[in-house]
Amino acid sequence: xxxxxxxxxxxxxxxxxxxxxxxxxxxxxxxxxxxxxxxxxxxxxxxxxxxxxxxxxxxxxxxxxxxxxxxxxxxxxxxxxxxxxxxxxxxxxxxxxxxxxxxxxxxxxxxxxxxxxxxxxxxxxxxxxxxxxxxxxxxxxxxxxxxxxxxxxxxxxxxxxxxxxxxxxxxxxxxxxxxxxxxxxxxxxxxxxxxxxxxxxxxxxxxxxxxxxxxxxxxxxxxxxxxxxxxxxxxxxxxxxxxxxxxxxxxxxxxxxxxxxxxxxxxxxxxxxxxxxxxxxxxxxxxxxxxxxxxxxxxxxxxxxxxxxxxxxxxxxxxxxxxxxxxxxx
Amino acid sequence: xxxxxxxxxxxxxxxxxxxxxxxxxxxxxxxxxxxxxxxxxxxxxxxxxxxxxxxxxxxxxxxxxxxxxxxxxxxxxxxxxxxxxxxxxxxxxxxxxxxxxxxxxxxxxxxxxxxxxxxxxxxxxxxxxxxxxxxxxxxxxxxxxxxxxxxxxxxxxxxxxxxxxxxxxxxxxxxxxxxxxxxxxxxxxxxxxxxxxxxxxxxxxxxxxxxxxxxxxxxxxxxxxxxxxxxxxxxxxxxxxxxxxxxxxxxxxxxxxxxxxxxxxxxxxxxxxxxxxxxxxxxxxxxxxxxxxxxxxxxxxxxxxxxxxx
Amino acid sequence: xxxxxxxxxxxxxxxxxxxxxxxxxxxxxxxxxxxxxxxxxxxxxxxxxxxxxxxxxxxxxxxxxxxxxxxxxxxxxxxxxxxxxxxxxxxxxxxxxxxxxxxxxxxxxxxxxxxxxxxxxxxxxxxxxxxxxxxxxxxxxxxxxxxxxxxxxxxxxxxxxxxxxxxxxxxxxxxxxxxxxxxxxxxxxxxxxxxxxxxxxxxxxxxxxxxxxxxxxxxxxxxxxxxxxxxxxxxxxxxxxxxxxxxxxxxxxxxxxxxxxxxxxxxxxxxxxxxxxxxxxxxxxxxxxxxxxxxxxx
Numbered sequence: 001x002x003x004x005x006x007x008x009x010x011x012x013x014x015x016x017x018x019x020x021x022x023x024x025x026x027x028x029x030x031x032x033x034x035x036x037x038x039x040x041x042x043x044x045x046x047x048x049x050x051x052x053x054x055x056x057x058x059x060x061x062x063x064x065x066x067x068x069x070x071x072x073x074x075x076x077x078x079x080x081x082x083x084x085x086x087x088x089x090x091x092x093x094x095x096x097x098x099x100x101x102x103x104x105x106x107x108x109x110x111x112x113x114x115x116x117x118x119x120x121x122x123x124x125x126x127x128x129x130x131x132x133x134x135x136x137x138x139x140x141x142x143x144x145x146x147x148x149x150x151x152x153x154x155x156x157x158x159x160x161x162x163x164x165x166x167x168x169x170x171x172x173x174x175x176x177x178x179x180x181x182x183x184x185x186x187x188x189x190x191x192x193x194x195x196x197x198x199x200x201x202x203x204x205x206x207x208x209x210x211x212x213x214x215x216x217x218x219x220x221x222x223x224x225x226x227x228x229x230x231x232x233x234x235x236x237x238x239x240x241x242x243x244x245x246x247x248x249x250x251x252x253x254x255x256x257x258x259x260x261x262x263x264x265x266x267x268x269x270x271x272x273x274x275x276x277x278x279x280x281x282x283x284x285x286x287x288x289x290x291x292x293x294x295x296x297x298x299x300x301x302x303x304x305x306x307x308x309x310x311x312x313x314x315x316x317x318x319x320x321x322x323x324x325x326x327x328x329x330x
Numbered sequence: 331x332x333x334x335x336x337x338x339x340x341x342x343x344x345x346x347x348x349x350x351x352x353x354x355x356x357x358x359x360x361x362x363x364x365x366x367x368x369x370x371x372x373x374x375x376x377x378x379x380x381x382x383x384x385x386x387x388x389x390x391x392x393x394x395x396x397x398x399x400x401x402x403x404x405x406x407x408x409x410x411x412x413x414x415x416x417x418x419x420x421x422x423x424x425x426x427x428x429x430x431x432x433x434x435x436x437x438x439x440x441x442x443x444x445x446x447x448x449x450x451x452x453x454x455x456x457x458x459x460x461x462x463x464x465x466x467x468x469x470x471x472x473x474x475x476x477x478x479x480x481x482x483x484x485x486x487x488x489x490x491x492x493x494x495x496x497x498x499x500x501x502x503x504x505x506x507x508x509x510x511x512x513x514x515x516x517x518x519x520x521x522x523x524x525x526x527x528x529x530x531x532x533x534x535x536x537x538x539x540x541x542x543x544x545x546x547x548x549x550x551x552x553x554x555x556x557x558x559x560x561x562x563x564x565x566x567x568x569x570x571x572x573x574x575x576x577x578x579x580x581x582x583x584x585x586x587x588x589x590x591x592x593x594x595x596x597x598x599x600x601x602x603x604x605x606x607x608x609x610x611x612x613x614x615x616x617x618x619x620x621x622x623x624x625x626x627x628x629x630x631x632x633x634x635x636x637x638x639x640x
Numbered sequence: 641x642x643x644x645x646x647x648x649x650x651x652x653x654x655x656x657x658x659x660x661x662x663x664x665x666x667x668x669x670x671x672x673x674x675x676x677x678x679x680x681x682x683x684x685x686x687x688x689x690x691x692x693x694x695x696x697x698x699x700x701x702x703x704x705x706x707x708x709x710x711x712x713x714x715x716x717x718x719x720x721x722x723x724x725x726x727x728x729x730x731x732x733x734x735x736x737x738x739x740x741x742x743x744x745x746x747x748x749x750x751x752x753x754x755x756x757x758x759x760x761x762x763x764x765x766x767x768x769x770x771x772x773x774x775x776x777x778x779x780x781x782x783x784x785x786x787x788x789x790x791x792x793x794x795x796x797x798x799x800x801x802x803x804x805x806x807x808x809x810x811x812x813x814x815x816x817x818x819x820x821x822x823x824x825x826x827x828x829x830x831x832x833x834x835x836x837x838x839x840x841x842x843x844x845x846x847x848x849x850x851x852x853x854x855x856x857x858x859x860x861x862x863x864x865x866x867x868x869x870x871x872x873x874x875x876x877x878x879x880x881x882x883x884x885x886x887x888x889x890x891x892x893x894x895x896x897x898x899x900x901x902x903x904x905x906x907x908x909x910x911x912x913x914x915x916x917x918x919x920x921x922x923x924x925x926x927x928x929x930x931x932x933x934x935x936x937x938x
Contacts, residue, residue, distance in 0.1 A: 356790055359794050474914055575786065
């Protein structure tokens with residue numbers, strides 16, 4: 001087992017406004033080892049981005065708050081880091097790639113300046129020539145002509161902008177990259193290019209990665225482990241083989257997710273979405289959060305929040321499997 | 331880019347001419363004819379009619395305008411004042427720099443007060459120190475600038491004898507009127523900078539900067555400020571019209587021999603060519619300033635520059 | 641047919657109920673803003689003082705010259721007397737209705753004229769829009785105060801002419817505001833689509849566009865009142881506005897100029913009156929804006 005790079009235990013995150021409290025993350029735990037890629041899957045509003053922001057303490061200052069649990073980085077509790085220390089982590093130990101490349105770059109600075117900044121924030125004494133060299137190196141890595149380092153963001157297409165964002169993330173050779181839906185805002189063809197590039201980079205630099213996505217296809221391509229999130233909880237966790245295996249048991253939500261992907265081979269007249277909507281995070285149901293939508297909902301589901309049960313790595317939070325062990329394909 | 335500038339300058343000319351036409355039309359409805367004004371009440375009807383004919387007053391409306399306009403375009407001549415019988419352009423050119431200097435100082439003052447206040451109140455939004463600039467500016471916005479001028483004049487000229495109350499023989503003469511303009515328009519600048527800053531801070535690229543490891547001050551003062559200040563340039567241009575109005579009033583208060591007081595006294599004297607010349611030149615300057623502001627914006631914002639270079 | 645009629649009445653009663661709820665909600669939000677409420681109270685006091693000016697201060701004293709010249713404030717003359725021995729308090733109080741009237745009338749007419757032109761420009765578009773906006777652009781090349789001054793120079797002074805001159809200078813701003821608000825609210829395509837539906841839509845469109853932009857326009861009109869009052873004072877200060885014997889704060893300030901060093905009270909009281917009026921209106925306007933759209937507030 002590789003040493004854990006990041007370990008999250010029972011994390012709770014809330015957003016508080018004058019009017020309401022949004023319970024975005026409700027007790028999640030997972031680990032990511034060195035060189036591992038964890039995929040976090042779920043619908044919009046499941047709490048995936050909030051988790052990522054919480055790790056780097058980038059939650060909106062006035063409203064976001066971690067109300068429970070711990071985040072450990074190589075054994076150190078991140079909640080206790082001073083602002084200076086967390087800044088050292090950001091961009092250097094852990095880099096983040098955001099969802100929308102169109103707005104992630106500052107329009108008034110050149111691309112080269114913005115990549116160079118990432119280096120200078122952490123190593124301010126680096127001589128200019130070295131910074132420039134590194135900027136060009138990193139642009140090459142992501143497939144952009146280094147001569148374009150003096151261009152402004154608006155001169156790049158969406159896919160190229162995202163490459164720049166990735167370049168910024170890579171500038172300091174981070175140990176881990178958190179990618180929050182990095183290809184959602186891009187065309188499918190560009191998406192394939194970006195993913196291929198990320199896979200290649202990951203192999204070359206051996207970074208850990210947390211890949212946040214709602215696209216199971218990306219998970220299958222990129223990830224070693226998968227966490228399925230729903231209403232701020234991880235309702236199923238396992239290796240990518242566990243999750244994608246048809247022989248294993250799965251949480252009804254996971255089943256629903258897989259079923260909602262249209263099958264090219266079947267002749268289907270209608271798509272099969274999961275009926276209903278994710279619960280209101282200001283007013284979560286008691287018991288299992290999926291119970292209002294679950295086709296197998298039982299009495300106990302409405303009152304008791306299930307524990308995560310399972311063997312080895314594969315865990316499911318569901319009362320269906322309460323009675324001793326997860327069956328293996330009966 | 332150069333083509334764009336050239337095009338804009340070209341459009342300026344018909345606009346200014348249109349302005350002069352409107353003013354000319356308005357003044358056409360004025361009750362007095364020039365001869366009565368020049369010769370005074372003692373003149374006979376015959377003398378009045380003769381002088382009116384000499385001045386071309388009995389020509390049709392459009393022809394009179396054409397005479398005036400062609401005089402301006404081809405000879406750079408704004409005609410002669412009814413009162414002094416001297417070229418209007420001489421007076422106008424003498425007084426123009428003074429008014430421009432005053433307006434310029436006024437704008438500088440209001441920007442130097444308003445922008446920092448605006449940034450401060452946006453960054454320290456929830457703390458007390460952020461509320462104070464807002465309150466000050468709301469109160470200041472209610473003050474008429476000429477009253478601020480009077481209060482300053484009272485305090486600095488009469489009570490403390492520090493500054494001259496009249497005229498601009500020395501640069502010191504500009505201080506008080508510029509201050510009275512600045513205090514009032516600082517409020518508009520502050521309000522705008524504040525909302526621009528607030529909006530910019532919320533942008534995704536600020537979060538990117540933080541995620542890279544930027545300190546809060548770098549994220550705000552380097553990344554946010556440059557973007558937030560861009561619209562300020564346009565606002566300065568937009569406010570310039572109000573500043574000119576304020577400058578005119580303050581010229582009267584502080585007896586500054588600028589274009590504004592020239593226009594005021596010409597109005598009171600019913601000196602039509604002088605009014606026409608003064609207003610046209612002032613409008614031309616105003617349009618020119620707006621153009622400069624637009625171009626400045628293009629220079630500073632790389633996205634706009636790209637658009638105009640095509 | 642009957643269903644259609646009853647559906648129409650049902651929706652309009654629902655709309656009216658809905659509107660009442662929105663008004664109540666709006667008032668609740670407005671009330672929370674202490675500064676705005678304070679401004680409103682002061683403003684109401686000013687309006688009250690204007691209406692009952694004659695009862696508060698004897699109008700005969702407005703022009704009554706006396707030998708008690710340039711007296712500082714005292715028990716007999718609360719604000720002192722001016723250079724002609726006239727009681728300043730009486731004059732300041734009686735100038736209030738002048739300023740308030742000018743401010744409200746100018747703002748109202750600018751709103752009416754500018755708003756109509758702006759909304760019709762947005763609605764009809766095309767060459768009408770192009771030409772009108774060109775004209776507005778040209779008019780905007782003359783700074784407002786200057787334009788008012790020129791108009792006054794032609795039509796003469798006095799309150800009525802001042803109002804006309806100020807409306808001419810101000811309506812162009814309202815045109816721009818109304819036009820962009822109207823376009824912003826409905827989007828061009830909506831207007832085009834509705835137009836192609838037939839001219840009977842015209843009234844309905846106005847019923848949809850106007851209520852939506854009303855908020856923006858009302859806030860702008862409120863702020864416009866205070867700026868009109870100050871502009872009127874400035875023009876009167878220059879002698880190009882309200883003429884004597886009608887008392888006006890700006891004009892009083894002009895009279896105070898010559899006696900500034902010895903009788904500061906002559907310039908302090910009319911100035912305070914102007915600031916108080918303007919500030920209270922601004923506070924109310926701010927409160928209106930925040931109450932109408934709380935999202936705008938950061």
